[in-house]
Amino acid sequence: xxxxxxxxxxxxxxxxxxxxxxxxxxxxxxxxxxxxxxxxxxxxxxxxxxxxxxxxxxxxxxxxxxxxxxxxxxxxxxxxxxxxxxxxxxxxxxxxxxxxxxxxxxxxxxxxxxxxxxxxxxxxxxxxxxxxxxxxxxxxxxxxxxxxxxxxxxxxxxxxxxxxxxxxxxxxxxxxxxxxxxxxxxxxxxxxxxxxxxxxxxxxxxxxxxxxxxxxxxxxxxxxxxxxxxxxxxxxxxxxxxxxxxxxxxxxxxxxxxxxxxxxxxxxxxxxxxxxxxxxxxxxxxxxxxxxxxxxxxxxxxxxxxxxxxxxxxxxxxx
Numbered sequence: 675x676x677x678x679x680x681x682x683x684x685x686x687x688x689x690x691x692x693x694x695x696x697x698x699x700x701x702x703x704x705x706x707x708x709x710x711x712x713x714x715x716x717x718x719x720x721x722x723x724x725x726x727x728x729x730x731x732x733x734x735x736x737x738x739x740x741x742x743x744x745x746x747x748x749x750x751x752x753x754x755x756x757x758x759x760x761x762x763x764x765x766x767x768x769x770x771x772x773x774x775x776x777x778x779x780x781x782x783x784x785x786x787x788x789x790x791x792x793x794x795x796x797x798x799x800x801x802x803x804x805x806x807x808x809x810x811x812x813x814x815x816x817x818x819x820x821x822x823x824x825x826x827x828x829x830x831x832x833x834x835x836x837x838x839x840x841x842x843x844x845x846x847x848x849x850x851x852x853x854x855x856x857x858x859x860x861x862x863x864x865x866x867x868x869x870x871x872x873x874x875x876x877x878x879x880x881x882x883x884x885x886x887x888x889x890x891x892x893x894x895x896x897x898x899x900x901x902x903x904x905x906x907x908x909x910x911x912x913x914x915x916x917x918x919x920x921x922x923x924x925x926x927x928x929x930x931x932x933x934x935x936x937x938x939x940x941x942x943x944x945x946x947x948x949x950x951x952x953x954x955x956x957x958x959x960x961x962x963x964x965x966x967x968x969x970x971x972x973x974x975x976x977x978x979x980x981x982x983x984x985x986x987x988x989x990x991x992x993x
Contacts, residue, residue: 684895686760686814689850690866690883691821691843692859698818699723701859701866701883702762703732708888709814711759716749718768733758740774743804754812763817767844769804776801776846801846809852814895819843819850821858855891857883863924863966880963882924921962922955928969933979940986 686709690698699719703726706713713732717723718741724734735752737745746769753761770776776797783793808815821843827834843850850856856870866883868876873894881887929935942954949961957965972978 683897684854685811686816686891686895687809687852687854688814688816688891689766689843689853689856690816690818690859691850691856691869692818693821693861696859696861697864697883698820698859699764700726701857701864702764702816702818703729704884705888705891706732706760706762706814706816708885708890709760709892710888711814712757713760713762714753714756714758715762715764716746716753717764718772719764723762723764737768739772740778741768741772742774742779743769743776743800745774746804747807750807750811758813760814760816761811763808763815765820766808766817767820770801770845805849805852817853819845859883860967862970863963865963865966880959881921921959921966922957925954925957925962925966925969928966928973932969932973934969934983937983937986944986 688705690701692698699722703713703715703723707730715723715732715734716737717734718737721736723736727734735749737749746763746766750761750763768775772778779797779800780790780793783796784790787793808817829835851870853870854872855868855876857866857876858869859866864882865880866876867880871877873891875890875894929938929941934941945954945957945961945965946952949957951957951961972982
């Protein structure tokens with residue numbers, strides 16, 4: 675009945691969550707590219723999935739309202755039968771809160787039966803069927819979900835307070851826990867953090883989703899080995915990565931976009947002094963993410979740019 679537990683090759687189940695403008699579609703496409711193989715995107719965002727067709731070759735289909743669970747399942751099955759290696763669902767939130775989605779179906783059923791409970795009993799199996807189809811897909815699966823601010827009523831010294839507890843996906847409560855990896859994306863810098871990570875690849879890290887992230891996931895999915903940072907003591911210790919990380923490259927590009935390459939020496943001195951590191955290459959991912967956010971805030975804002983340049987020049991005088 676029982677056998678020794680062993681991790682086997684698996685298909686990716688990845689959820690990307692974030693507000694509008696956080697780069698969910700772009701991130702999904704870049705990770706899919708890194709996974710390798712043929713990529714298909716099921717687009718409910720009015721063609722936004724095809725705006726990045728210059729990056730590499732992938733196929734797309736556009737879902738129109740009503741966004742019923744059955745329509746998602748039909749598109750998913752078609753992609754599987756066509757032999758796509760990676761399927762992107764952008765966005766899964768429409769299946770819940772869009773026209774013809776689960777909430778819409780429940781509302782119509784409740785009005786018809788005048789019984790909200792029985793209405794949920796009618797539509798819940800439809801949503802469960804969609805979830806089962808997604809998680810049971812024969813392809814790698816990446817879904818995007820919009821997020822909203824979530825609040826919670828708490829008791830504090832006998833007083834009732836409404837507390838902001840973070841972001842919740844526009845989907846059924848708890849759905850995000852069904853996935854292997856869940857990444858939260860920020861608007862500033864499109865930086866990702868893992869809120870759930872069964873792979874152990876991204877714990878405590880801040881990074882911008884890229885093709886390289888897809889490569890790392892592919893390697894993990896296709897081997898029985900543990901991640902390098904979780905390897906057993908008998909395995910050789912991995913050597914430090916020599917190439918600059920993606921965030922370091924992104925920081926350099928952001929400096930160029932902002933117009934600070936002419937102040938690179940001063941900026942390097944500013945950063946090294948601020949974080950007490952010997953060089954910019956020694957910046958931690960959290961520190962890189964912080965600098966990317968700051969640079970994004972001064973981009974195209976002449977006043978803030980000038981103020982920052984003054985800070986750099988004052989630092990040179992002080993030195």
